[in-house]
Amino acid sequence: xxxxxxxxxxxxxxxxxxAIVVGAGFAGMxxxxxxxxxxxxxxVFEAGGGVGGTWYWNRYPGARCDVESLQxxxxxxxxxxxxxxxxxKYSPQPExxxxxxxxxxxxxxxxQIVFDTxxxxxxxxxxxGTWLIExxxxxxxxxxxxxxxxxxxxxxxxxxxxxxxxxRGPIYHTGEWPHEGVDFTGLRVGVIGTGSSAIQSIPIIAQxxxxxxxxxxxxxxxxxxxxxxxxxxxxxxxxAHYPELRAKARARPTGFYFPFNAQPALQASAEExxxxxxxxxxxxxxxxxxxxxxxLFEKAANDTVADFARAKIRGIVKDPATADLLCxxxxxxxxxxxxxxxxxxxxxxxxxxxVDVSKAPIERFTAEGIVVDxxxxxxxxxxxxxxxxxxxxxxxxxxxxxxxxxxxxEKWRAGPRAYLGLASEGFPNLFMITGPGSPSVLASMIxxxxxxxxxxxxxxxxxxxIGAGTIEAVRxxxxxxxAHVNDVSTVSLRSTCSSWYVGANIPGRPRVFMPYIGGxxxxxxxxxxxxxxxxxxxxxx
Ligand code: N01
Numbered sequence: 001x002x003x004x005x006x007x008x009x010x011x012x013x014x015x016x017x018x019a020i021v022v023g024a025g026f027a028g029m030x031x032x033x034x035x036x037x038x039x040x041x042x043x044v045f046e047a048g049g050g051v052g053g054t055w056y057w058n059r060y061p062g063a064r065c066d067v068e069s070l071q072x073x074x075x076x077x078x079x080x081x082x083x084x085x086x087x088x089k090y091s092p093q094p095e096x097x098x099x100x101x102x103x104x105x106x107x108x109x110x111x112q113i114v115f116d117t118x119x120x121x122x123x124x125x126x127x128x129g130t131w132l133i134e135x136x137x138x139x140x141x142x143x144x145x146x147x148x149x150x151x152x153x154x155x156x157x158x159x160x161x162x163x164x165x166x167x168r169g170p171i172y173h174t175g176e177w178p179h180e181g182v183d184f185t186g187l188r189v190g191v192i193g194t195g196s197s198a199i200q201s202i203p204i205i206a207q208x209x210x211x212x213x214x215x216x217x218x219x220x221x222x223x224x225x226x227x228x229x230x231x232x233x234x235x236x237x238x239x240a241h242y243p244e245l246r247a248k249a250r251a252r253p254t255g256f257y258f259p260f261n262a263q264p265a266l267q268a269s270a271e272e273x274x275x276x277x278x279x280x281x282x283x284x285x286x287x288x289x290x291x292x293x294x295x296l297f298e299k300a301a302n303d304t305v306a307d308f309a310r311a312k313i314r315g316i317v318k319d320p321a322t323a324d325l326l327c328x329x330x331x332x333x334x335x336x337x338x339x340x341x342x343x344x345x346x347x348x349x350x351x352x353x354x355v356d357v358s359k360a361p362i363e364r365f366t367a368e369g370i371v372v373d374x375x376x377x378x379x380x381x382x383x384x385x386x387x388x389x390x391x392x393x394x395x396x397x398x399x400x401x402x403x404x405x406x407x408x409x410e411k412w413r414a415g416p417r418a419y420l421g422l423a424s425e426g427f428p429n430l431f432m433i434t435g436p437g438s439p440s441v442l443a444s445m446i447x448x449x450x451x452x453x454x455x456x457x458x459x460x461x462x463x464x465x466i467g468a469g470t471i472e473a474v475r476x477x478x479x480x481x482x483a484h485v486n487d488v489s490t491v492s493l494r495s496t497c498s499s500w501y502v503g504a505n506i507p508g509r510p511r512v513f514m515p516y517i518g519g520x521x522x523x524x525x526x527x528x529x530x531x532x533x534x535x536x537x538x539x540x541x
Contacts, residue, residue: 005049006116012138013114017041019145019460020133022119022398024109025053026100027149027433027449030074033107034457043143044109045135047118051109052100053151055093059177060197060383061204063093064227066286066339067444070238071256072096074103075246076450082242085235090227090285090339114139121399122146124428129469131429144469145460148395148432152441152515155393157386157506159192162364167382174201174385184208187380190370192362194220196336198385199343202352205383212352213377215362215370218498219328221309222338226284253519255443258287265292265301277308285339296333296493306332316344325356334497336441390500391436391514392416402427403472415503415512417482419473419537420527422452428472431456436514437485441501443520451520455527459535468540477537489513 019035021028024046035042048056065072069086084099091099104110114135121134131146133139156175164171172182174197189209191198194216206212238245249257265273273292280291294301310327317323326344346352360373369378389396392412400408403426411417411426418424421438423431433452434440440448463471489495495513498504502511516523530536 010137013043013135013141014139015043015141016130017043017141017143019147020045020119020122020131020141020143021147021149022122022133023053023149023151023154023394024048024051024104024113024115025056025149025151025154026074026446027151027453028053028113028147029100029103029107029109030076030449030453031147031149031433031456032109032112033076034453035460036112038457038461040460042112043141044113044149045117045119045133045139046113046115049116050097050101051104051113052097054154055096055100057154057177058175058197059093059179059181060172060174060201060385061182062200062202062341063174063177063197064088064090064200064225065096066090066196066225067256068285069095069230070242070245071249071444072446073099074446074450076454078243080106082239086230088227088229090225119398121401122430123399123401124403124430126403129428144429146430147456148398148430148435150394150398150432152391152434152445153388153500155389155397157389157393158384159386161362161370164365166367167365167369167379168367169379169381171382171384174198174383175388182381184381186210188378189213189381189383190215190377190379191383191385192370193385193387194218195385195387196338197387198383199338199340201383201385203340203342203346206346206349206352210351212346212349213355213379214353215355215357215372216325217357217361218330218335219326220335220338221306221328221332222340222343223281223286223288223309224284225339225341226282227341249444249447250524251521253521254286255439255447255520258285258290259283260287260290260293262293264294264298265304266294266298268292273304274308277305281308281312286337289333289337297491299331299493302332302493313344316348318348322347322354325354330497331493334494335499336501387500387505389506389509390503391440392503395432400427400430402430413510415510416514417478419478419481420523420530421516422455422527423471423473423538425473425475425478428470437481438516439518439520439523440515442515442517448520451524451527455531458531462531462535463540466540470541471535471538472541474537474539481537484518485516486513488516488518492517 018040019042021031021044024044028044069091118136123132130142156173185208188211190213192215280288314323363371406426416436418435418437421435503509
């Protein structure tokens, strides 16, 4: 979905800046705010017609965050924390987008953001030590620093099913939902996929559709959200202790706070396990994983929580054959755990059907619908909830050329390589916010963003102080970090399944565990050590 403003002509930008930032999601906005505060000149180029990134594009029905609203927000301004009031425990997409717009206005960011403009190329000029950034609107600007704030889950994955163009109705992707919304009332709807986007949208689409058919390749683990309105008293109390909550969050491996029981599941009796799983289920959401300390490390411990969650699914879904299909057989929480409102209950509705495509995949689209195993399912509209080319997909869309004419795509062919997920050797002065090899998607995204942006702001002003022209990661240090990211991932059961964490959701992508799973505080400590040592592992020239 491109906004109408795209078609309106505007003069091309040609200036020179200290920094160009690509993307005006939470990362790009905060980066701009910090750069400006330090007196640097900057431009942000944003493909969308507004700020918000993920929350600008993902407008599918039921879209909401799975991190509690009080923690899924910027922490850099106490005034902002105090003046903004979230209405629900888990914010719906429109409210997060309203928050992003509020931040843009409150910190007066818009004047330096160029909307409806996609960066197409970034090329390093070795002689000048600067980047030339080009866009699809003809802009050609030069900057000392090029900062990629392109998001981790922002390049939609659209599997190329045979015959797709034959389908007579609309095909929507959850990650690029029409801004005017979609009314499915009275329609026969097919949904492909059962990840987070699907499990959030399916219950809402089912309320409108006349018939809903879900094509499931891998059954999904999901825990109830128990979402609720936040009362004025609750918010008052929470805001009175906001700094403590922020500090507690930063000290957690996930970068957000929830009750966590470090005890190993296998040390508890079967009765105690059942009791603690029930309690955690009643709390719901991602904190369910905090029921015991070893659930993502010990397969035998994981089996106990998987059995518990399968029993929950069987208790909800009335048709035993459907319940069987909905019961995942892989490691619990191996792919990102889903958080739902009435997902499994939806399959008890008479007009909702589940089709297993794990053995016989989707064969093709036809004018009328989708064929699986020789059977044609007829639809008026199809929803592709097929996810994203995670972590690197948005880098792939930009022709990034570094020293010696090397492209980032070439360098990353066998998997992304970045020192601390911040920079890649051969690409001086090119930074990435929440890049591959940083905690990013395994931490609370906004906390991860703030830490990266603050580190970059310190780095860039240090370079100004010492008169450095370029900064570049050292190959050996980068290799050691990439090896560490890989080694530490093998400790977690999360490395064992075919998720987007490892690029395995898309055929042909190299299988590499991309985010850093060693924990947010350990990572922050490492970044601070690097900074305090005068940027160990980087060459400043
Ligand atoms: O994408 P996904 P998503 N034939 O990749 C299926 C975040 N997020 O957009 O599992 C048939 O998880 C695929 O099947 P399989 C969150 O981090 C957060 O749902 O690969 N099916 C899978 O079922 C999340 O993890 C929130 O076998 C095909 C689905 O499509 C991440 O974004 C909300 C297929 C894709 O699931 C991505 O979530 C939404 C094919 N050819 C998203 N190709 C919250 O904050 C793919 N699939 C709550």
